[in-house]
Amino acid sequence: MTRAERYADVALPLPIPEPYTYRIADTLGDRVTPGARVVVPVRSREVIGVVVRVDVAEPEGRVELKSILGTPDAEPALTSELLEVATWMAGYYAAPIGLALKAVLPGGMWGASKVMLRVVDSSRAPGGFAAELLRWVEGKGGEASVSAASKKFRKPVWDAADRLARVGAAELRVEPPKVGVRPQTERVLVLAREQPTLVERQTLFKGRPRQRQLYEALEELGGSAPVPHLKERLGFSDGVIKALMGHGLSKVEEVETLRDPFAGQAGVPPPPEPTDAQVDAISRLEALSPGEGALLFGVTGSGKTLVYLEVIRRALERGRGAIVLVPEIGLTPQTVSRVRGVFGDRVAVLHSGLSEGERADAWRALRHGDRMVAVGARSAVFAPVKDLGVIVIDEEHEATYKNGETPRYDARQVATVRARLEGARLIYGSATPSLDTAARLGKDLIRLSLPDRVGMRPMPEVKLIDLKHEPLVSEARPIPWSEELDRAVVQTLERREQAMLLLNRRGFASFLICPECGEVWMCGRCSISLTVHTAPSTLRCHYCGREEPIPSECPQCGHAVHRMRGIGTQQLERMVTERFPKARLARMDLDTTSTKWSHHKILGAVERGEVDILLGTQMIAKGLDFPNVTLVGVVDADTALYLPDFRSAERTFQLLAQVAGRTGRGPKGGRVLVQTRRPDHHALRYTVDHDVEGFLAEELETRKSPPYPPEVALANVLVSGTNDVAVGREAARVADWSAALVEQQDLPVTVLGPAPAPLAKIKDRWRWHVVWKGDSQAIGRVVRYAAERLAGKGGVRVVIDRDPASLL
Ligand code: ADP
Numbered sequence: 001m002t003r004a005e006r007y008a009d010v011a012l013p014l015p016i017p018e019p020y021t022y023r024i025a026d027t028l029g030d031r032v033t034p035g036a037r038v039v040v041p042v043r044s045r046e047v048i049g050v051v052v053r054v055d056v057a058e059p060e061g062r063v064e065l066k067s068i069l070g071t072p073d074a075e076p077a078l079t080s081e082l083l084e085v086a087t088w089m090a091g092y093y094a095a096p097i098g099l100a101l102k103a104v105l106p107g108g109m110w111g112a113s114k115v116m117l118r119v120v121d122s123s124r125a126p127g128g129f130a131a132e133l134l135r136w137v138e139g140k141g142g143e144a145s146v147s148a149a150s151k152k153f154r155k156p157v158w159d160a161a162d163r164l165a166r167v168g169a170a171e172l173r174v175e176p177p178k179v180g181v182r183p184q185t186e187r188v189l190v191l192a193r194e195q196p197t198l199v200e201r202q203t204l205f206k207g208r209p210r211q212r213q214l215y216e217a218l219e220e221l222g223g224s225a226p227v228p229h230l231k232e233r234l235g236f237s238d239g240v241i242k243a244l245m246g247h248g249l250s251k252v253e254e255v256e257t258l259r260d261p262f263a264g265q266a267g268v269p270p271p272p273e274p275t276d277a278q279v280d281a282i283s284r285l286e287a288l289s290p291g292e293g294a295l296l297f298g299v300t301g302s303g304k305t306l307v308y309l310e311v312i313r314r315a316l317e318r319g320r321g322a323i324v325l326v327p328e329i330g331l332t333p334q335t336v337s338r339v340r341g342v343f344g345d346r347v348a349v350l351h352s353g354l355s356e357g358e359r360a361d362a363w364r365a366l367r368h369g370d371r372m373v374a375v376g377a378r379s380a381v382f383a384p385v386k387d388l389g390v391i392v393i394d395e396e397h398e399a400t401y402k403n404g405e406t407p408r409y410d411a412r413q414v415a416t417v418r419a420r421l422e423g424a425r426l427i428y429g430s431a432t433p434s435l436d437t438a439a440r441l442g443k444d445l446i447r448l449s450l451p452d453r454v455g456m457r458p459m460p461e462v463k464l465i466d467l468k469h470e471p472l473v474s475e476a477r478p479i480p481w482s483e484e485l486d487r488a489v490v491q492t493l494e495r496r497e498q499a500m501l502l503l504n505r506r507g508f509a510s511f512l513i514c515p516e517c518g519e520v521w522m523c524g525r526c527s528i529s530l531t532v533h534t535a536p537s538t539l540r541c542h543y544c545g546r547e548e549p550i551p552s553e554c555p556q557c558g559h560a561v562h563r564m565r566g567i568g569t570q571q572l573e574r575m576v577t578e579r580f581p582k583a584r585l586a587r588m589d590l591d592t593t594s595t596k597w598s599h600h601k602i603l604g605a606v607e608r609g610e611v612d613i614l615l616g617t618q619m620i621a622k623g624l625d626f627p628n629v630t631l632v633g634v635v636d637a638d639t640a641l642y643l644p645d646f647r648s649a650e651r652t653f654q655l656l657a658q659v660a661g662r663t664g665r666g667p668k669g670g671r672v673l674v675q676t677r678r679p680d681h682h683a684l685r686y687t688v689d690h691d692v693e694g695f696l697a698e699e700l701e702t703r704k705s706p707p708y709p710p711e712v713a714l715a716n717v718l719v720s721g722t723n724d725v726a727v728g729r730e731a732a733r734v735a736d737w738s739a740a741l742v743e744q745q746d747l748p749v750t751v752l753g754p755a756p757a758p759l760a761k762i763k764d765r766w767r768w769h770v771v772w773k774g775d776s777q778a779i780g781r782v783v784r785y786a787a788e789r790l791a792g793k794g795g796v797r798v799v800i801d802r803d804p805a806s807l808l
């Protein structure tokens, strides 16, 4: 009797639409199961893939099917639930299964990784070639890669290696490919001498403007900055850096790079007794059936974190694990340390600073239940937590939960699917829920409120200042700076309290305009205006990073150029320095924080009271809890109001409500002054009374006609390429094709476009888009058909983004 051959589909971390089919050798049969890692031959190489399905039909019309070579793990790397999440993701977002799995299983754990054979107990070795192999490995110091052994013995050794592993004589271990050792130290340029006075500065730097700029940039960055940051990001040359050192004004130091800022951190002390409102929320969360979800709608400062922690603590008591998602780990150190403060080393913090090896270690620790709580940004939704009991998504309204590349998943949606599969409770938390989540209330989410701040602290008073009518401080120009905000800052400083100033635009001025002919300097590659920066002084594109010198005259009409429109954080900083010379300032935006852990340093200084005024972009609006901040000033609330995107009002409201929430968190109270030219706009009006419900209701109305989410579902098809004509033509083809499909199948979907995207060009690629609007299931069908047929060709790329975060 001949046994039937068995076959398995194996995915590789590559953008290929379908998995490959391999033969399953009899000897491996029991270990080739869905979710298991397997070693397979691909052309002349051996790579690690993941089994997606077993016992599939033998593919037709192929010559010779190759066999799976080996199985490194005794137990499948992926649980059936995680495999199902990946499969769902591949279907819903129309992504290749290999890329969906790559989002789930860290890249260092499969693909080009190496399988190592390590001796465990040589007395258990069977005879024959297996024993010979084991002796050779022992000779190599007890560990060697399987592929090195194949080379040495000039034949495949997988069979023997598998046998050794099964009898416990050796073990197989997957090691990430060597990507070069990361430097353990970095070179930092440090200010060496007392800051010279303004007069000293003028003589010292006479005829050396670049050195002065470097000196001042270092000052701005808190007295030191990594040399690569100064060179690559700020554009200072080696020559300028050396010259400044030559004057004895600065020196280079080797500083150990901080690999894991959370590793040694003790965490804050355990939280106090919950309030009545918290107790109520906790018990209602406990009463959720497994797989059910809730929105914890709690005003800023209402103590949501304690609720999460208590629900997680109870889950752990029952032996179940938890995932806590935060928008961005660098910006939410307080949440992370609270979780660590309570659960200590049962927590794995997943952050972008981990190496492939460290990431794989954290993954294994969670998979084996050595750690039970995973904390991280978006991708931590895939953490292989054992017996997952709770998923928390803090600040659920944040745009960072949507992935920007294939698979373009939304962690909030993935969490919903995963919670159902694993029977976990799902908790969304926010003071300003997204419209999408609010629309789910009463459907698959219940609503829990924490209506008051802890200790019945009042919400801060919010006042709108109409820039068109209120008196402004003329010396502050071009910064719009009302007398009222000015007085408020003075009073705050006099009382030795802290202030935050928000200006959601980095750089010095938003764009340069010729006063004579109105010419605006644009990026030739991205069709957006270039931003003026002062340290160093350049025009910079915020999409592609391109830089140009600031011109002295207009190329169109020859008029001298000096007027700048719009303002940025650097310009605000200079104005504030001049007006409040005694105040200690810190600035937080992408330019001051592009080095890895600089947020920590800046926030630490604010927490210790070493900073009087913190100014910055939306970064300062996130989850910070500093009781001594009693004033928040929003310098220009209108910066994002007119972006060509249907979420611009929602984003503006969220930002204002969040930044307002940074004050009044201590016994001294606090207030918020919002400067705007549109006090009548609903995104501003509702901030005054902290009326989130009112805003949601009115904004929901505006999404009805023309319809936008959550009223309808959307998919955005982005067509891009370097040839404008070819891109336009392909976009038209996409539009025609989808219109025909919709008509033929009579689907409730509207096709919009083709049109150039609002950001018509990024990094030399022209962008056009087609938008599908309609019923979500019907959109899903169009997306799946399209994924198979709209590949794009001849250098033109077609990307389908289902449930897009924006249409820019
Ligand atoms: P949210 O995330 O809702 O904005 P937090 O969880 O940051 O609010 O809590 C706000 C502040 O209140 C924190 O300083 C926290 O330690 C404190 N807090 C929370 N719950 C309690 C409580 N039950 N008793 C006393 N203080 C509390």
Ligand code: ZN
Binding pocket: 523, 524, 525, 526, 527, 541, 542, 543, 544, 545, 546, 763
């Ligand atoms: Zn550009």
